[in-house]
Amino acid sequence: MDLFLQQVLNGLxxxxxxxxxxxxxxxxxxILHVPNFAHGAxxxxxxxxxxxxxxxxxxxxxxxxxxxxxxxxxxxxICERLVFHPLRHAPPIHDKIAAIGILLFLEAVVQMYWxxxxxxxxxxxxxxxxxxxxxxxxxxxxxxxxxxxLMGALHLYLKKTxxxxxxxxxxxxxxxxxxxxxxxxxxxMMTFAIAGxxxxxxxxxxxxxxxxxxxxxxxxxxxxxxxxxxGGMGSIPGAIIGGLxxxxxxxxxxxxxSSTYKDVIAFVLLVVIxxxxxxxxxxxxxx
Amino acid sequence: xxxAIDFLLGSTMRWLLLALAVVFPLVTDNEYHIYVMxxxxxxxxxxxxxxxxxxxxxxxxxxxxxxFAIGAYVVAxxxxxxxxxxxxxxxxxxxxxxxxxxxVGIVSLRLxxxxxxxxxxxxxxxxxxxxxxxxxxxxxxxxxINIAPxxxxxxxxxxxxxPFYYLVLAFLAxxxxxxxxxxxxxxxxxxxxxxxxxxxxxxxxxNLMRNKVLAFVISTVYAAAAxxxxxxxxxxxxxxxxxxxxxxxxxxxxxxxxxxxLMGPLLGTLVITWLTQAVQSLEEYRMIVFGPMLxxxxxxxxxxxxxSFLTWRGRRMARQAPRKTRESRVDTTDSNSAxxxxxxxxx
Numbered sequence: 001m002d003l004f005l006q007q008v009l010n011g012l013x014x015x016x017x018x019x020x021x022x023x024x025x026x027x028x029x030x031i032l033h034v035p036n037f038a039h040g041a042x043x044x045x046x047x048x049x050x051x052x053x054x055x056x057x058x059x060x061x062x063x064x065x066x067x068x069x070x071x072x073x074x075x076x077x078i079c080e081r082l083v084f085h086p087l088r089h090a091p092p093i094h095d096k097i098a099a100i101g102i103l104l105f106l107e108a109v110v111q112m113y114w115x116x117x118x119x120x121x122x123x124x125x126x127x128x129x130x131x132x133x134x135x136x137x138x139x140x141x142x143x144x145x146x147x148x149x150l151m152g153a154l155h156l157y158l159k160k161t162x163x164x165x166x167x168x169x170x171x172x173x174x175x176x177x178x179x180x181x182x183x184x185x186x187x188x189m190m191t192f193a194i195a196g197x198x199x200x201x202x203x204x205x206x207x208x209x210x211x212x213x214x215x216x217x218x219x220x221x222x223x224x225x226x227x228x229x230x231g232g233m234g235s236i237p238g239a240i241i242g243g244l245x246x247x248x249x250x251x252x253x254x255x256x257x258s259s260t261y262k263d264v265i266a267f268v269l270l271v272v273i274x275x276x277x278x279x280x281x282x283x284x285x286x287x
Numbered sequence: 288x289x290x291a292i293d294f295l296l297g298s299t300m301r302w303l304l305l306a307l308a309v310v311f312p313l314v315t316d317n318e319y320h321i322y323v324m325x326x327x328x329x330x331x332x333x334x335x336x337x338x339x340x341x342x343x344x345x346x347x348x349x350x351x352x353x354x355f356a357i358g359a360y361v362v363a364x365x366x367x368x369x370x371x372x373x374x375x376x377x378x379x380x381x382x383x384x385x386x387x388x389x390x391v392g393i394v395s396l397r398l399x400x401x402x403x404x405x406x407x408x409x410x411x412x413x414x415x416x417x418x419x420x421x422x423x424x425x426x427x428x429x430x431x432i433n434i435a436p437x438x439x440x441x442x443x444x445x446x447x448x449x450p451f452y453y454l455v456l457a458f459l460a461x462x463x464x465x466x467x468x469x470x471x472x473x474x475x476x477x478x479x480x481x482x483x484x485x486x487x488x489x490x491x492x493x494n495l496m497r498n499k500v501l502a503f504v505i506s507t508v509y510a511a512a513a514x515x516x517x518x519x520x521x522x523x524x525x526x527x528x529x530x531x532x533x534x535x536x537x538x539x540x541x542x543x544x545x546x547x548x549l550m551g552p553l554l555g556t557l558v559i560t561w562l563t564q565a566v567q568s569l570e571e572y573r574m575i576v577f578g579p580m581l582x583x584x585x586x587x588x589x590x591x592x593x594x595s596f597l598t599w600r601g602r603r604m605a606r607q608a609p610r611k612t613r614e615s616r617v618d619t620t621d622s623n624s625a626x627x628x629x630x631x632x633x634x
Contacts, residue, residue, distance in 0.1 A: 035401045037408075086586050092400050093347050094585040097542065100535055101585075105578025112572050218531070222412055225405045233401070264416050267409045274406060275394050 002133055007251045013140045013209075015247020016147030020202035021220055022227040022239040023154065024195030030171035030234035031191045033092070034084055037099040039199060040221025041106035046072045046200025047212045048110055051121050061124045065204035069197040076196025077189050085188070103217075111214040123208030143205045150201060151240060154194070158236070167191055171234055219263060226270045245269075289607075292600055301463075301550075308456055312449050325452040327560040328459045329516050334540045334552040335462045336509025341538075342547035343475060344502040345482030349534055350391065350407040353414035354507040356529035358384050358514025360418060360425060363524050366435035373437040377515045384511025385504050392503035396496060399485065408531075415529040430525030434518050451520055458516060459553070462509060467549055469505070478502050482547070532574075539577050542584050545591030554592055 021043055028036045046068040053064035083098050125138040158164035170177040170187045178184065203216075210216070227246050231238025246266050254262030294300060312321050333355050340348045358380040365376035395406045418425045425431070437445040437454060445451045469475045477498050480488040489495055518524055536559075544555025563573055588595050 029401075033401075035405055083582050083586070090585065090589065093341070093345065094589055096347055096401070096404055097538060098582045098585045100538065101578045101581030103578070104532075104535055104574040104581070108572050108574035108578065112575065218412075222409055226409065229402060229405060260420050261416075264413060264420075267413045267416075270406070270409055271394065271413075274398065274402075 003255075005134055007255045008248065009134065009136060009140065011248035011251035012244070013143050013247070014250055015244035016144050017202050017206045017243075018220070018223050018227055018246055019240045019243025020147050020150065020198050020205075022224040022231070022243050023151065023236065024198040025224050026228045026231070026234055026236060026239040027167070027171075027191050028195045029228065031167065031188055032084060032088070032095075034095040034099065035225065035233075036195070037096065037221070038079060038102035038106065039195065039224065040217030041103045042072050042076055042196050042217075043199040043203045043220055044110065044214060044217035045075060045106060046196075046203035047121075047207045047216060048114065049200065050204040050207060051119055051212050054121060065201055068200040068204050072196040072200035073193040074196075076192040076199075080188055080192040084192075085185070107214050107217075114214075116214055119212040121204075121207040121212060137209070139208050143209075146205050147202070150198065154198075155236075163190060223266050226266050229270060230273060292603075295596075296600075304550075305460060309453075312452055318448050321452050322448050323560065323564055325448065325455045325520060326517075327556050328452075328455045329513050329520070330537065330540065330560070331553045331556040332455075332459055332462045332516070333510045333513035334537050334544075334556055335466050336506035336513070337537050337541055338506075338547065338552045339466065339469065339478070339509070340502045340506035342541065342551075343470060343478040343482065344499060345478075346396070346499060346503070347404040348407050348503070348506065349404055349531075350411035350414065351506070351510050351537055352531065352534035353411040353529050354384055354388065354510035355514040355517070355533060356414060356418060356524075356526075357387060358511030359518040359524045359528050360431070360514075361511070362515040362518040363431040363434045364424065367431050367433060371435075373435045373519055376435070377437070377512070377519070380511045380515035381508050384507045384514075388504045388507025388511075389500065391507075392500040396499040396503060411529070411531060411534060415526060415531075418529050419526040425526070428526055430523060432523045434522045434524070436522065437519050445519070455516060455520070458512070463549070463553065470549060474498075474501070479547075535574075535577075539581055542581060542589075542591055545593030545595070545597075546589075548591070548593040548597065551591050551593040558592070 021039065024042075025036060025039050028034060028039070049068040049071045050064045053059050053067045054061060059067070079102055083102060084095065087095050087098055123139045125142055127138040129136045129138060129141065158168050166177070166182045166187050167190060169180070169182060170184065174184075177187075223246055227242035228235075228239055230245060231240075231242030246269070249269055250262055250265050253265040257265075311324060315321065333351065336354075337348065337351045340346050340351075361380040361383045362373065362376045365371040365379055366373060371379075391407075391410055395403055395410065398406050419428055421427070437451075439445050439450065443450040445454060469478075477488070477493055480491060480493060481495060481498060481502075485495060488498075514528070517528075540555040540559055541552055542555065543559055544553065545551030559577075584591065590598060
C-alpha cells in the first residue's frame, strides 16, 4: 500500500509538471490555433537559464527561476512577433513547419554554446520529509505546491483581471473579441509571454530531480501534446486533468508494468483513446 | 523567353537531368562525391513519398522518418538475423511499409490538421522508442552491422559505389515517374482537392478516408523502400535513423525545393545536401541554418524554388494571355499550363 501511495505521489509530481507545460501550449492554441512545437525548446531554454543563473552568477534558486521565466517569456514573445504574427493568415501547415524551425534552431544554438553534456541543478532543498511512513523529498513537494499555486494564480488572472478576460474572450470567439475592441496583438503577445513563463518555471522546478540537456524538451513536449489532445485543445481544466492522468499512468505503469517502456505509455494511451474517440476525452463538438 | 521557360518545364528537361545523372560518375573521379550523390538520391526517394501525403494531399505527416527507419530495419533484421538475401528483404520492407502505413493511416487519418500532425509526431516517437528499447528484435541502441548488400547476380557488384549509384538512380527515376503518373491522374487531382478543402472534396463525392489512406500508404512505401536501400548501402544502422531530425530534414528538403511540385523534392534534396557538404562544419550544427531558413521560407517563399518559379510563370502567362488569345487560342490541354493554373490557384 505504501508503495502504491509512493507511486501516486510520484504521479502527482510528474502530472503537475506536465500540466504546467500543457497549460502554456493549450493557451497558445486557444488564441492562435497553432500547435506550438517550439514550446519544448522554450522549456529547455528555461532550464538552461536557470542552471547558468545559479552556477555562473551564483544566485538563489528562486531568483534563477524568476530570471528563467522572464528570459523565456521575452523569447516567446519574440517568436510570436517574428514568426507567428506574419504567418497568421497562412495555411495551417505553414505555422507548424515554422514552429518546428524555431525548435530546431533553439536546440542547435544551445548545443553549440553549451554542448550536449548532461547537467544537473543542485536543489537547495535536499531534506527528505517523512509523512506517516511515506518518504517525500522536499523538492517533489515543492514541485507539487509550486505548480498548483501557479495554476491557481493563472486561474485568478484569467477570471479576475481585465487583461486575463481579454485572453479568454479571444479564445472563445475571435471575431466577437475584435468587435468589442480587443487588441489582438496585445493578447497574442501576452499569451505567448505567459506560456513561455509557465514552461520556464516548470523546467526550473523539475530540473533538480531531472537532467538538463539540449534534447530534454522532446519528451515533455510530446507528452504535453498528448495531454492537450486528451483534455481538448484550448481547454485549461482539460490540460490540468490531462496532465494528472498522464502523470499517474506513467508513474503507476512504470512501476507495475515495465520501467523500460514507461515513456511509451503516454503515447499508447493517446493511440487507444483516439482510436476509440477521435475528438479527445473532453472536447465538445469540433475536432 | 517563353520557349526557355517551356523547355525548363518540359519532358526534354527531365531527360536531360537523367542524362546528367547518368554521366555524373563518368566525369567525376571523386568516389566520395558519387557516394554523397547516391545517399542524396535515397533521401530524395523518401522525400517524394512525403510530397505525396504532405504536398499533394496536404496532411503533415511527422512520422515519415520513422517509416524510413522501419524499411531500413526490416532489411537489416531479415538479412542479418534470418539470413535472407537482400532483394526479398527489400520487397518485404516495401510490403511491411504498406501494411504498417495502412494500420497507422486508418487510425491517424480520422484526425484532421493539427491533430493529425501531433498524432503522427507521437507515432514517430513510438517507432523510435520501440527500435531503441526492443533489444530482442532490433539489437537496441547497439544497432545492426553487416547488413547484406543488394546481390548483383554475378553481373555487378553493388558493394562498389558506382554500380550502387546507378541502382539508386534507377529507383529514383522510377519514383519520379510514378509521382508524375499519380499527380497527372484523377487520383492526383483527388489528392489536391482534399488538400484545398476536405469539405469541398467530400461534396464532389470523394471518399476522404479511402483517398487519404491511399496517399498515406503510397508515401510510407516510398519511405520504407528508401530506408531499405539506405540499409543496403550504409550497411550499418542504429536507432538514430528514426530520430525526428530526419523527418525535419526531409521537410526542409521538401520546402526548399517546392512542396507539391514534381521536381521540387529532388531539387531541394540536392541543393541542401551539397550546401551542407560545401560547409563540412555545418553538418553538426546545420539546424542553426535550417531552422531560420524553414521559417523564412514559409513566410516569404512558401512554395519553394520550383513552386515560386511556377507561380512567376503563371503570372507571366496571365499577363500575356489577353494578347495571345487574339493571335491564337491558348492550348489549355497542355499539362504544363494545367500546372500553371494550379500554381496560380495556390498562389
